[in-house]
Amino acid sequence: MRRWNGWGDDTIQAHLPPGASEFLSSQVGVPVPGKDADLAAVCAQIEREQPSRLTGAWAHPLVETGAEARLRGSYGQSLGDWIALRHGRIGRVCDGVAFPEGRSQVRALLDWAAAHQVRVIPCGGATSVVGHLSPRADDPSPVLSLNLTRMRALTDLNEAAQLATFEAGVLGPDLEAQLRARGYTLGHFPQSFEYASLGGWVVTRSSGQQSLRYGRAEQWFAGGTLLTPGGQLDLPPLPASAAGPDLREWVLGSEGRFGVLTDVTVRVSRLPEDERFLGLFLPNWEAGLAAVRELAQRKTPLSMMRLANAVETLTTLKLAGHAGQIAWLERYLAWRGCGEGKVLLFLGLTGPHDQVVAAQREALRVVKAHGGVSTGQMLGKKWAAKRFAGVYLRNALWDAGYMVDTMETAIPWGGTTAMVNALEDAGRAALAGFGERCHAYTHLSHVYSSGSSVYSTFVFRRAATVEEAHARWWALKTGVSRAIVAQGGTISHQHGVGKDHAPYLGAEKGAAGLAGMDALIQHFDPQGVLASGNLR
């Protein structure tokens, strides 16, 4: 069963690799693990302190009001969510959860909510890390979590046009299985793939690890249906159009504020003939940066570029286990010019065999010109095999006494290194305020011709009290968000805005942009049925 207070299935238990604890202790200090809150106790507390208001005259046959469903419907996977759940210090939860089984039930629930002044928060796989799912603390209205995950059917596959239409609540593995049976793939693999939903990817403008070939949500989202409180927006899956504003952009990034996405048509591909992930090392950060920028600007047809900085590279090697093999690898790399300060680059190659071979030849030539050394597919295969298992490590780290958070942005080339330093510095400074050390490291998860994403991870010790834990997380979130804004980056390249990033949205949208967004929200949802506090 899915964990209620951590990542993934509770039959899967990740373990820290040998040496990991020693390495992390050396970086941030010896941790003090603590005991997690108990689910039954938490549910009892919810029933006692916040009884559902969707009962009696406010009941609806599709709305469940059990405490566990309400708890699960109100939290995502942010560190703030974890802290609340693990410590059993629950904030406001929704009053009920509905699991509609089709577009007409969604329509009925939206109409019912409007008539009863109930706030609706649409929910997919509940993998948000930016606070999308929790009711606003300052909002007295009853809140319904509209969980779409029972809407999971492949309703149409146009093989000529490679267009597949799904109900929006389908989760990643289910979606891929339904496509694979017909010989297709969407190719969208964010780290949250195993639990994230298609509709969630669209409304948060999600980016997958191989978006370089398959596209971000913006590129593969071809059309669909958005039920707004007052109407229905039907978007035909045109290959391209110059007919005025592209209304798909009212769905992408809308985060449940304009309507509920019920049906999604996506651009799919035939299952690839060939796929490889190469692990390469470059002598230093600057060389790595120059190599990935050149590859992006040449438009070498790769499916993935992922460049770790020196600290992330070191951390990856330390946490890989197999210390003996790693030592041998590092001796070889040092001999080839990649010693201390070296950086690890993963390249993905996906597609027809001849294209993959040509792209690999081109990519290796470019990387080698920057002093890079290929280690072949061994590390890449390992990375690919563990790409969704890695998230489970967060559970093991928590149990061992560590907290982990990640923050990300994107910025044009020229500002990359300053942004990396600003994020890591801000993370360390935030924890230093508590007398704690923070192990910060960074990779570029997505590379474009004009710039890249910047994705930083922060590991630090758990706190003795929930107040202290929460304060550390919030100081980190605030400090790093401010650093992102100060450096001119976007407040999110791939996680979205939710409530946690909403205060920083104005920095990139401007007053005129926010006012326009408000006008559209007011137009689509004048009653505020969807006024969750996400985005705005």
Next chain:
Amino acid sequence: MRRWNGWGDDTIQAHLPPGASEFLSSQVGVPVPGKDADLAAVCAQIEREQPSRLTGAWAHPLVETGAEARLRGSYGQSLGDWIALRHGRIGRVCDGVAFPEGRSQVRALLDWAAAHQVRVIPCGGATSVVGHLSPRADDPSPVLSLNLTRMRALTDLNEAAQLATFEAGVLGPDLEAQLRARGYTLGHFPQSFEYASLGGWVVTRSSGQQSLRYGRAEQWFAGGTLLTPGGQLDLPPLPASAAGPDLREWVLGSEGRFGVLTDVTVRVSRLPEDERFLGLFLPNWEAGLAAVRELAQRKTPLSMMRLANAVETLTTLKLAGHAGQIAWLERYLAWRGCGEGKVLLFLGLTGPHDQVVAAQREALRVVKAHGGVSTGQMLGKKWAAKRFAGVYLRNALWDAGYMVDTMETAIPWGGTTAMVNALEDAGRAALAGFGERCHAYTHLSHVYSSGSSVYSTFVFRRAATVEEAHARWWALKTGVSRAIVAQGGTISHQHGVGKDHAPYLGAEKGAAGLAGMDALIQHFDPQGVLASGNLR
């Protein structure tokens, strides 16, 4: 000097190639050329019948009110525009033209217009073929044409990020010259390249011939500044973002209804190391269609795919001149299996040499598997050399007694052939209503994994009277537009909406979509300063 009543510079005189007239006569009948109206007479008529209202208390130092400037500011390049100008049957023209020389002058003019209830129609290179520039006949307000073409500076070039910022009025050749001097290209080459402006490309979602590599306006438009009647929208050139709705989409396709685009940051590329255009033939339409679809769905890194149907192929060969060489070529092609019904495919390859070589190898293998025959670069070189000269042929055709119009759409694969037939049939039926024949032919100008554009050309005889000429054009426009809508295509893949396509926009946007667009227009422009009738 630029022609006032046709395409391009009046020192450039195109001539019909030998045999062209005979071929076209055989298709649509012997034409009867007529005499064009005289510019001086037309201007005198404007001064007499529609004196400018932007004089006296309504004068502004930046606004010119001469009749010729007003005439030139009120017409684009649609066939309807040509008919009006060539016959001297002028409709309503604007009351004045301003040529602002910077953002602050645009701001001042917008404020002045709002204060004086003057309608503003932004204008770039005046190459619209969908009626963007003419004042609405039913609108009594004075109209100002806001011509941005004196705003043409490259104001910033970030070489690391390959981001160039221009003032929005820069025309294609000027933009490319300024970039080429620094080693860069935007690579945006629509057929109207020589006179179209950067800002116009953005607000009409323009597509260039090599958009497969360089991207449509949606892909290369990174950010900029839109002056709305009440404010200013500043869009930072982020490489990607998941931070809510992408506000660039309020500029793309806005056609001057939300504001005036003054500054544009674009994603540029290094000048390509290698570029080739290959001419290939396939035995028939179905084979051609299958080949381009496969190339798009494999994501073979080409810069252009352009597939003519059999009638366009025949027409291209007939109008190429060089009958002897063409006959020899056709004998060779017939021997290789491409006889009657053969179709011509141009492939563009652009980029680093090694990438071009690999892509060419892959593309040729795919095309040959569908029975295709490559004729190397000879035809492609000819096409590339004449890519912007071809438009001048419209002048020669008019002089010879023919009218030409083009209509275009995009549709998912599966519907392509039905769409081609529907467009050509609708064109022929429209002219048959006048007892006239119509020579109709089609190519796919842009190919995507999920579908393609469909671009049809219609050649028919000029009429003796302006009323009859206008009626023929309008019957064609109406009939073909209805066919597009009936087949489920977009009302425009690359020309935009303007006033001519506005009645058909609802078919793809839906009532909820149009209402949302109206809400945004109302938000940005409550007074209707920009209520030109374009889009809505």
